[in-house]
Each structure stands twice: as C-alpha cells, then as structure tokens.
Amino acid sequence: MRMRQYGSSLILMLLGCGPATAPMGTTEAGSTAGTDSGPTATSMPTMGTSATTATTVSTTSGADSTTGPGSTGRDFIDPPPPGCETGTEGGAPTVECDMFAQDCCPGDKCTAWANDGGPAPNATRCVPIDPKGGAPGSACTVMGDQASGLDDCDAQSYCMTFATPGPEGVCRPICEGDADEPVCPAASECVVINDGVLPLCFDTCDPLAPACPEAWSCQWWDPVGAPLCFPDTPLEPGFPGDPCEFQISCELDDHCIDAASFPGCGGPGCCTPYCDLTDPQSDAACLLVDPALACVPLFRPGAEPAGLEHLGVCGLP
Numbered sequence: 001m002r003m004r005q006y007g008s009s010l011i012l013m014l015l016g017c018g019p020a021t022a023p024m025g026t027t028e029a030g031s032t033a034g035t036d037s038g039p040t041a042t043s044m045p046t047m048g049t050s051a052t053t054a055t056t057v058s059t060t061s062g063a064d065s066t067t068g069p070g071s072t073g074r075d076f077i078d079p080p081p082p083g084c085e086t087g088t089e090g091g092a093p094t095v096e097c098d099m100f101a102q103d104c105c106p107g108d109k110c111t112a113w114a115n116d117g118g119p120a121p122n123a124t125r126c127v128p129i130d131p132k133g134g135a136p137g138s139a140c141t142v143m144g145d146q147a148s149g150l151d152d153c154d155a156q157s158y159c160m161t162f163a164t165p166g167p168e169g170v171c172r173p174i175c176e177g178d179a180d181e182p183v184c185p186a187a188s189e190c191v192v193i194n195d196g197v198l199p200l201c202f203d204t205c206d207p208l209a210p211a212c213p214e215a216w217s218c219q220w221w222d223p224v225g226a227p228l229c230f231p232d233t234p235l236e237p238g239f240p241g242d243p244c245e246f247q248i249s250c251e252l253d254d255h256c257i258d259a260a261s262f263p264g265c266g267g268p269g270c271c272t273p274y275c276d277l278t279d280p281q282s283d284a285a286c287l288l289v290d291p292a293l294a295c296v297p298l299f300r301p302g303a304e305p306a307g308l309e310h311l312g313v314c315g316l317p
Helices: 282-289
Strands: 108-113 123-128 139-141 157-161 168-173 188-193 198-203 216-221 226-231 254-258 269-276 294-297 311-315
Touching: 139 157, 157 198, 168 198, 188 226, 198 226, 254 311, 269 282, 282 294, 282 311
Parallel strands: none
Antiparallel strands: 108 123, 139 168, 157 168, 188 198, 216 226, 254 269, 269 311, 294 311
C-alpha cells in the first residue's frame, strides 16, 4: 500500500499532491470517469471531502507553555542531542526526524510542527514524550500554539485538534512502517497531510451508519477511495442531482459519481445518495431520486474495504 500525501493547496491545505491509490485492496474506487472502476467511479481522483486543515491547526490556545505534562525537565523546544537530527536546510531544522521511523533519542518522539510560526505543521522535530500520555483515541490537549506539535499524547500518537477553536483534540495513531509501505491499525488508513510531514491513521467508517467521535464526521476521501472519520468540515450544500466536481461539493449522505452514471447530469459529476445493497428497499429509494436509478455497488467486487461490502450508490444500473 502506497502512502497518501496531501499538500498545502486549499485554505491551508489538507489535500492535493500525492498518488491516488485505493485502500485495503480496492482498485481505484475514487478514480476518474473513463476508467474501469465501474458506474459509480467519482470524477475527482485527487481531492478528498475535507478542504482544509486550517480549522484543525490554525488557532492558538492562548497558552505559552513550552514544557508538557510529565516533561523530563528539558525544554520542549530544545534541539535534540547531537546525533539525533536527520537533516537541516539553510541552517534551520526543517525535517529533524522521521515520523515513520521515530528516530529521535530515547524519551523523545518525532512530531510535526510549524517552524515558521504559521498555523499549519510544515516540519518535524523531536520533543519529550509525556510518560502519562494518552493512547490513540484518548482526549488530548495541545500546548502553546496549535501547530506546536507539543501534546499530551503517548509516543505512538499525535493530538489532532477538532475543527473548532481551542487546543483540545483526539490522539490519532502515527502511521508506522515507512513511506512506501505505511502501516495502520485494522479498519484505518494512513493519510499524510501538510506536504508529507504528518502521517496519521484515520478510521474508516460507514456513511450509512457513521460512528465517528464527537465533532468528527464520516467523509469520503477520493485519493484514499474510502470514507474516513475526520474533523467536521463545512461542506457545500450539494443535493442529489446537483452537479459536482469534487466530493466536497456533496453532502455527507451523498456521493459524487461521474456524469455518465447519472441521467441528465449537468456537470463532470452529480451528487447521488448512498444506499445499502443488502436492503431490498434501496432500489425503491433510488427511484425517488430518478426513475432510471437503482442501488449499484460503489466498489468493484472483491475490492470493497472490510465492513463496507454492502455500500452502494444510486446510479444507472
């Protein structure tokens, strides 16, 4: 499985520039029209449902602490001891360490931060691990600026803040393995955000029965080719039949399929509802959107992410 990378292109950047490979054995479930991905292929292979990380890293907590809870006494922003750095650029640390390899000195972890004082992480550095830090899934707090990388998560996780002002968030697992073969817990995918400096695991979810944390929602990510739990993001009010170019153009209950899969579509794609392939009433529900529609598979047979074998969309049969 190749790593999914997202750069700094839209409103401080979550999406953008990496290879759009499908997850968990899928074969381009989010590929462009004209491929062999079936009638429900989306028309936007390089965009996800979330348009921004600004709301997750752009505000400050008002605190000015540089040492975290349980700190060893060494200042968080001290440089790592000699031999722990992996590179510098122009004399200023940019990629001090590798978050995949976690190659900092014992007692430290590699984390992402904004070395330019900006609102979004653009570099990595070594910081002390909170010995009482929370495990993945635990509530957490960011110290100092929200892009400081200083948090009370454990060595294996990073505090992903909610899409609301303030320093509180949830500890997300840091992807293991390496950039070519990232490893995440079962039922999750490695998403690399902010120009490759922040590789985190996000849980897959079912848009028909989302079970995401508070202030998070089940959002389809085109490059990953699966729906993921991600901090709430404002979406455009795209309803069934409305034209769409990217998944963000549709509501969370809808999927952006290519124009050829929706009758009379007036854009590169159109929003259409998700449906349950195992529900005998799904075809009738699709007929209410358009008499030509039926509940058709979203993924090619055998390429469905685990637990999403039943997921379909209303499209031309």
